[in-house]
Amino acid sequence: MVKVLRRKVVSEIRTSYLQYLSVILIAMLAVTLFTGIYANYKNFDDRLNHIYEITNMSDLTITYQGYDAKDEEFLKSLDVEYERRIYITGKTGTTNINIIVFDENTKMCLPTELSKENYTTHDILVDKNFLSKKGIKIGDTIDVEIAQNEVNATITGTMIHPEALDNSTYSTGLVYIGIDALLDLVYQMYGFKVTKEIVYSLYANQYVIQTKNPSKILDKINEYYNQKENNNLLYAAERKNMPSNIAIESDVIQAKKMLYVFPVIFYLVAVLIILTSISQLINKERMNIGIMKSFGYSKKEIMVHYMSISILLCLIGSIFGIILGPIIIPKVMSTKYNYLYQLPKYHVSFLRVEYLISVLILILVSIFTSFIACRSEINKKPIESLRGENSVNIKTNFLEKTKLFQKIPLTIRIALRNMRRKFSRTLMVILGLLGCSSLLVCGFGIDNTLTYGLDLEKKELIPYDLTIGYISGGSKFDELSNIEGVSRVEEYEKIAITVQKDNIISSSLYLLPEKSEIFTTDYSKDGVLISEKVADEVGVKVGDDLKIIINNKTITKKVSSLVKLCVTQGIFISKDKIDIEFSPNASWIKTTNSNVNSSVKEEVEKLDNIESVFTMQEMSDKADGVTSTIRIMTTTVKVFAILLAIVVLYNLALLNFEERTRDIATLKVLGFNRIEIGMSLTFEILTSTLIGSIIGLFFGYPLLVTVLSINENPLLTYIYHISPLTYLYTILLTCGVSIGMNSIFSVLTKRIKMVESLKSVD
C-alpha cells in the first residue's frame, strides 16, 4: 500500500474511533469466546491426557466371568500389552466401592498424587475424594464388604487414580489394594492363609490392555468372544466408554462441542457489524474515493486501503480477545470441572496455534465483508464518486397508502422508512438482538430448568422429609416408626450395579417396597422402571431388555416405563419382582409436619448403625451446590448476551446518529424539540430491538436444549422448562439496553449545532 494511504488508515481510525468501537468490540467478543472455549476444551483435554500419561492408563478393558487360558493366548496373538487384574465391587456402609488389586508387576493404571513417596503391595490406598466424602483419615479402619464378607481394612495412604476421577458425591469410591494386603484380608475372612495364585484364580476378572489402535482391537476382541462356545465375556470397552471414565470423557467432547454454538452467533453478528460499519465509511468517503481515483490510484490500492481499516480494527479486537478469552472462560468453566473431577494440577499452555486460526477466520471475514461493502463504489467512474450523489431511492409501498399509515406521526414515518431504506443495518440489529434474546432465554432458561427439576422431584416425585442411610443391613423399620413425629417409614435397598445394552454404565438399583406412598411413580408393572438419564446413557427404551450385573451375576429385565428424575438416578423395581434377597440399607421418612424434621433427625442419629440422615432441605442445598457450577455458566451466557446487545445497538445508534446529524439539525431549526427528535431515533431502534427480541424468544428453547445437551452433568437430568417470566425479563432487558443506549444518543442531539443544517451535503 502507498505510504500516504497507510497513514490515512491510522488517522481514519484515530479520528473516527467511536464509530469503529463496535467493530473492535464485536471482534473482541467473537475471539474471546472462540479462544476461551477452545482454551477451556484444550486445557481440560490436556489435563486428562496428562493424568492418563503419568499413570500409564490402559486403552481397553475386558471384564470376564471365569478364567480361560485360551483368552490369554488370544490376547498374546493380538500383539498388545496387557495385564490381568482383580477388579471387584464392594461397599462400606451404603457407599459403593470399587476395589482394584495390584502387585509388584503392575505397570498399567497406576495411582498418582500419592500421600507417600513409595507404596508396597502391603498398602491400601483410597482416592482422595472418597476420604473426604467419608470424613476419614489415613490410619483409620473401614469396614469393607467383599463377597458378602465383612472385613476391616486400614487405610495406609491416599491417591488420585485415573479410574476414579469423578468427584461427585454420588460416585463410587475406589480402593487400590496391594496383593499382600488383600491376602491379609482374605485371612481375616476365612481364617486361613491362601497364596497369591489362588487369590488370582478366584478373583481375577479383568484384562487391561494398551494398544495404539483400540477400536480395531476391540472389534477383534468382540469377534473372538462372540465366536466362543462358552462366552465368558461380561463386557469389553474402550477407555472412553468405561463406566469409570465415561463422564469425564464425554465432558471433554461436550467442551469441544460448545465451540460450535456461541462463537458462531458472535462471528455472524461480526460479519453484519463490519458490513454496516464499512458501508457507512465508504458512503462517507465517496468524495475521497473519487479524488483518489482521479489522482490515479488503482481500484486495488483503494480497495486494500479500506480493507486494511477493517483488518486493523479486527486485529485490535482480536488481540484483546486472545488475551481475555483464555483467561476468563477456562477460569469460569474450571470451577465446574474442579467440582466434578479430581485432576492433578497441570500447567497449561497459554498461547495456541488455534487462537491464531480464529483471528485468521475473523480477518478473512472482514476482508470478504469489506470487499462486498466497497465493490460498487470503487467500480464507479471517478466523476460519479466526485459528484457527491447521495440520492435516496425510496418508493412508497402498498402499506404506506393505507389510511392507517397516514395516521402515523411523520417522525415515526421517517424512522419506518429509514429501517426499510437501510435494510442491511436493520437486519444487523434484528439478528444481533435475536442472538441476544435467544442467549438470554437460554441463560434464564437454564436456571428455570434446574429449579423446576429439583422442585418437581422434591415436591411431587419423591416428596420425603428425611432420607436415611444405614451402616449395615437389617431393617430399622420399627425403631424409626417409634420416633415421635414420624408418620411413615419406607425402607429400600440401594445396590451398586452395572447395566448393559448399547453401552455399559455404572448405576444403582433401588429395591422398593411393594407399595410406596413416597416414591410416587408407578413401578408395579412387570419389568423395571428406569430414570430417563440412565435409559439414555445405556441406550434402552420401553420394551427393551436390560442386562443388570450385580456382583458378577447377570439378571435380564424388561424396561416397563421411564421416569424423569432430576437428581435420583437409577433403576427401580419392587423388591418382590426380582430374585435378590432384600436387605434394606436406606429409608425415606415422612414426618407429621416439617417443623419436627430436625428433632426427628436428632432422634434418628441416636440410633445404632445409622450412616447418614439428611432432611429434604439439606438434600436441596446439596443439589444447589451441584447446580451452582452450572449457574456460573448461565451468568456468563447472560453477560455475553447483554454485551452483544450493547455492541449491536451502539453500532446502530451511532451510525444512525451520524448519518442523520443534518436531519436532526434541520428538525431543530424547524422548531422540533429534543423529545420529538429523540422519539424518532428511539422508535427505529426500539422497533428493530423488539422484532429481533421477539423472534429470538423462539430460538431460546432450541438453544437451551443444545447448550444443556452438550453440557450434560452426570449428576443431573435436565427437565427442560422455561418460565413465562424469562420471556418477560428478556424483552425488558433487551428493550432496557436499547432505551439506555438511545438515551445516550438522544442527549447527544443537544450537542448538534443547528448550523450543521446550513452546510452542503458533502
Add this chain to the structure above:
Amino acid sequence: MSKIVLQHITKEYGSNETKVLALDDVSFEIESGELIVVLGASGAGKSTLLNILGGMDQATSGSYIVDDDDVTKMNDKQLSLFRRRKVGFVFQFYNLMPNLTALENVMLSEQTVKDHLNSADVLKMVGLENRIHNFPSKLSGGEQQRVSIARAIVKKPSLLLCDEPTGALDSKTGKSIIQLLKDISKNAGQIVIIVTHNANIQYIANRIIKLSDGKIIENIHNYNPKDVEEIEW
C-alpha cells in the same frame, strides 16, 4: 402585522487573543411585507446575522425584538418555540427529509403549529401539485427548493429566512424561486429576508443591507424594485 427590531447587536466568538467579532453593533428595523436582501462577501457576518435572526444562536449583546418579544433573553426551550411559531427557513441545500415525500415534508412543518395553511394547497401554490407524492430524490433542485419554501411558509411565519436560496440552482430556476419569494412577501405580508452573495438579487428587494467585517455598511431603501425578469444573473 409583524415588526422586528435589532438594536446594537454584537456577536463575539472565542476569547481573549482568539476573539473574533462576527457582528459589530448591528441595528435595523423591518416592517411586515418587506423583502430584504442581505449582501456581503464571505466572512462579512451574513450567516451569523441569519443565525441570530432565526433564533439558532444568541447575540453577545444588544436586543432583538420580534413582535414585542426579546429573542436575546429567551432560553433554549423558548428559542425552540420561537423558531416553531415565528420563523420559516429556506436552506441553500434544501434540507428536505429524504424519507418523506414532498407533501409529508411540508406536513412535518405544518404539524408544528396550530394556525397553519393546508400543505397540499401550499404545494399547489408553489407549482408542485403534480409532484406531492414524490420523494426528494425524484425531484429536481428547483423543485426541492420549492418544497423547502412550501415547508417554510405553510406555518404562516412572521419571518421567512432564506439562506442563499438560489445558490445551488441554475439561473432560470433561480429566478423562478426569487419570484416565488417576492410573491410571498407581497401577498402574505410576511417579512422575507434573503441572505446571498449574488449582488444581482438586490434589485428586486425593498431594502438592501450590506455587511462588511460584521458591520452594516449600507442600509438602503429601494423604492422601485425591479421585476425578476429584468435582473441579470
